[in-house]
Structure formats: C-alpha cells, structure tokens
Amino acid sequence: MLYSYTGICQENSIDLGKTTLPLDEAFTITLIIQQAQPQNVYSAFPDIKGMQKREVSLTSSKETSNGKTWIVQRITQNYIAQKEGTYTLSNFSITSNGKEIKSEGATIVVGPPVNPAYKALQDSTLTKEIQAVETEYANVKDNAFLGLTLDKKEMYVGEGLSVILALYVSETNPVELESYKTGEQLVEILKKLKPANCWEEDFHIREFQSFQLSIRGRKYTQYKVYQATFYPFNADTIRFPVVGLNMLVKKQGGGKDTYQTFNTIPKYVVVKPLPIHPLRNGIAVGRFRMEESIEHTQVQTGKGFYYLCRIVGEGNFTTVNLSVPESNPSFDFFQPESNLSLNMKGTSITGSKSYRIYVLPREPGSYPWSSYFSWIYFNTDKRQYDTLRSKVVLKVTGESMKNQSISSSEMGTVYDNLESEDNQLYPLLAKDQVRWVANGIVAVMLLIALILILWKNSSVGRS
Numbered sequence: 001m002l003y004s005y006t007g008i009c010q011e012n013s014i015d016l017g018k019t020t021l022p023l024d025e026a027f028t029i030t031l032i033i034q035q036a037q038p039q040n041v042y043s044a045f046p047d048i049k050g051m052q053k054r055e056v057s058l059t060s061s062k063e064t065s066n067g068k069t070w071i072v073q074r075i076t077q078n079y080i081a082q083k084e085g086t087y088t089l090s091n092f093s094i095t096s097n098g099k100e101i102k103s104e105g106a107t108i109v110v111g112p113p114v115n116p117a118y119k120a121l122q123d124s125t126l127t128k129e130i131q132a133v134e135t136e137y138a139n140v141k142d143n144a145f146l147g148l149t150l151d152k153k154e155m156y157v158g159e160g161l162s163v164i165l166a167l168y169v170s171e172t173n174p175v176e177l178e179s180y181k182t183g184e185q186l187v188e189i190l191k192k193l194k195p196a197n198c199w200e201e202d203f204h205i206r207e208f209q210s211f212q213l214s215i216r217g218r219k220y221t222q223y224k225v226y227q228a229t230f231y232p233f234n235a236d237t238i239r240f241p242v243v244g245l246n247m248l249v250k251k252q253g254g255g256k257d258t259y260q261t262f263n264t265i266p267k268y269v270v271v272k273p274l275p276i277h278p279l280r281n282g283i284a285v286g287r288f289r290m291e292e293s294i295e296h297t298q299v300q301t302g303k304g305f306y307y308l309c310r311i312v313g314e315g316n317f318t319t320v321n322l323s324v325p326e327s328n329p330s331f332d333f334f335q336p337e338s339n340l341s342l343n344m345k346g347t348s349i350t351g352s353k354s355y356r357i358y359v360l361p362r363e364p365g366s367y368p369w370s371s372y373f374s375w376i377y378f379n380t381d382k383r384q385y386d387t388l389r390s391k392v393v394l395k396v397t398g399e400s401m402k403n404q405s406i407s408s409s410e411m412g413t414v415y416d417n418l419e420s421e422d423n424q425l426y427p428l429l430a431k432d433q434v435r436w437v438a439n440g441i442v443a444v445m446l447l448i449a450l451i452l453i454l455w456k457n458s459s460v461g462r463s
Helices: 002-010 118-122 124-136 182-193 402-415 428-462
Strands: 013-016 020-022 027-035 051-065 068-081 085-089 092-096 099-103 106-111 144-150 154-156 161-170 176-179 198-202 209-215 218-232 238-240 244-250 258-263 267-272 285-294 298-300 305-315 331-333 337-345 348-361 365-368 374-379 384-389 393-397
Touching: 013 099, 027 092, 051 209, 144 258, 144 267, 161 182, 182 218, 182 244, 285 384
Parallel strands: 020 106, 154 267, 285 374, 298 393
Antiparallel strands: 013 027, 027 068, 051 068, 051 337, 085 106, 092 099, 144 161, 161 218, 176 244, 198 218, 209 218, 238 267, 244 258, 285 305, 305 348, 331 348, 337 348, 365 393, 374 384
C-alpha cells in the first residue's frame, strides 16, 4: 500500500480534451501533477496553428485520508479556433518539476457554433477585467503601456484582492515589440510587487497571454505577464511601487534594435480591520455557503454512517476550518477525511473544502444537526459576520448504548474469546519449560548455520 501511494503521488500526465467540437467551445490541454507537495514548475503549453491561447484555469485538490496527504493539480490551457476547420496538434512534451511528459498530439475538428452569440459569451470572463482597465486607463493616449490593475481600492482584512500586471499594445502602434528576458525581469518585478503582509495565490502564468480588448474605443492587445490574488493578514495599507518592464523594439528596414522600458503607476489599497469579534483573528472572509449530504436521516443506535459537509465559495481557503464536535453520550464522532479544491479562472478563485465524517449514534432521539455543525465567517456582501448551519435533522431509533459501552469498550478485549479458551489451570513452571525448549532450538539452529558457513569457506580455500 505504501508503494502504491508513493506511485500515485508522483504520477504526472497530459489529458487532451474533446477533439471534435463546435466553434464556440474551447479545446483543452490539461497537465495533471500528482505529488506530496505542490510544485508549480512546468514549461509552456504548445502552440496550435490557427487557434488562439486563451485563459489558463488551475484546479488544485488537497486530499487527506488515513493520515496521508497528497496534492493533485490540474493546469488547463484553453484554445479557441479562429474559424471552422481541421487543426493539427503535433507531438509535444511538457516538462514538470524536471520530468518530461509526452503527448502524441491529435487532429482537432471544429464545426459550426452551437450558440450564434458565442463571441460575446467567450469575452464575458474578461468583462470585469476590461471594465477595470477602462476605468483606470481611460485617459491614456499611449500606443503601448504597462498597467497594474486592481479590482478594489479598499477592502477588509482577509478579503481577496485581484492583481493583474499586463502590457497593452494598440493596433496602431508604429513599432514591433518583442519580449526580452521576461523571466529574469519578472523575478525582480515580483520582489518589489508582492506585499509582505499578504497571503498570495499565484495564477501561475508561464508565458505572455494575449487577449483582444477595447479601451475607450481603441483596440488593444493585452499581454498578461502576472496575475495573483492577495489576502492581507492585517490592516496595514497595501502599497504597490513603480515597476518597469523592458521590451525589445524591432526597427523596420534593417535599423538597429533598441530597448524601451514601460513603467506602472504606483498604487495603494486601504485595508480596513474587521469588526470586533472573538474569532476575528484568522477568520475566513468572503462569500461562502454550506452544502451537506447524509446517507440516511433516520438511523439506529450502534449503526454508523457518514456525514459529508462542504464549505463552498470564494475566499482564502487556507482559513476555512470546520470544527468537528467531540464525542458525547449521544454520538461518537471520528476523525474526518478532508479534501480541498481550488479553481482559478478569470479574475476569481473559487473552491470547496469538504469533510467526510464517520458518526456512531449511541442514544435514541431527534437531533438538529445545527447544534453540532456550524461555521462562522465574515460575509463581504453583508459586511458582517455570518453563520452557516447544518439543516439536517437526524432521528435515531433503537436501544440506548449506555450500558453496552461499559461492557464492550472496557471489557470486550478481555472477554471476546472467553468461550473458546481452555479453562484448565497450568503451573507457572510450565511457561519456563517452554521458554527453555524454544531457546535451545534457536541455539542449535545457529550452531548448525555457523558450521555450514565454516565448511563452505574451507571448501573454497582448498579449491
């Protein structure tokens, strides 16, 4: 079992999406990384001629069972075809954490769109982001600029702040720009950009992601360089200093290439403390709901069942922690199996954290599960603390296990085999005799082994 577990954690693979699809559906390539610890180092996804790379979605699932924890990450690159037709994805490989993962490629057939209004639907995920860019850079007249986009100007401690760093180049830009040591530059940029008082959820952009958008009627191509969501630990103001990105300017007609630096505008975000509350330090902040399922709402004493509780929503899931009640005279609650799943798409991070709990009922009666399972968080929509409570009402029938618990838990191990055991009395001396006989047999065996070894060695020496 241990070897099997290790193999599962280290197995990486590539999964191709549907190869026959309509024009309004994205073709996908998914890199699946399974390991004991998250490591987000992987090479770029392949280009497909005639198809445009769109957003990358990342789903991370943390699973815990029987005291073991492993991470399953699925990084999905979406591709949109420009028109109907047949497209070829050649053989390719992606390197993840130093290991090469190969794929044989595929032939992709793209047919007519199912929804005629598909273009508007495809751009819907960019709507919020485009609105933020238009608002912040409405007066920009440059043909190219480096923009740092924030989705909030003020927020609460623990609330998520979406940050996007991108280069915007208009279609009327007179010169051609090319990237120049972007990876090395990004390391230095992020040292300045990442606030020290925040938890970071990185969207893991590994190459320029290009999108077409319009800012005040002017068409631009957005080249996304970096994207993350930050969750502040305290009420200190988050400050983003000026950062610059060097680009190579290609001269037409054989002229000498030059370099141009594009700089962001410094920005800050005001962070407000949460209202006074006994649990405000470390409490989850965001939009959440509770989902639950149970095998049966009518059970019998002595017959265990599983209860599944899931916290779903948008926020920092490292602060989501459902307390499992302690065992009591009515129920025994056992250590849960947990699963954490995050989905990064567009500008938001959604997810779920589930708990699968084994419960053994001990006393008959009617029990509102809300008295056992509830969870407090700060609701950013209501701007106040909110409590999610279980809606399950459990009815337990059968006899009380109060007296059974004394006999089974305290004396069961002693008396389990009482009926089958021999009741004849033996003197304590018999045990000593058995011990001496056993030790004598072991000594004889060791002596025989030693004689065989010496005899073999002497035979080899004579030969």
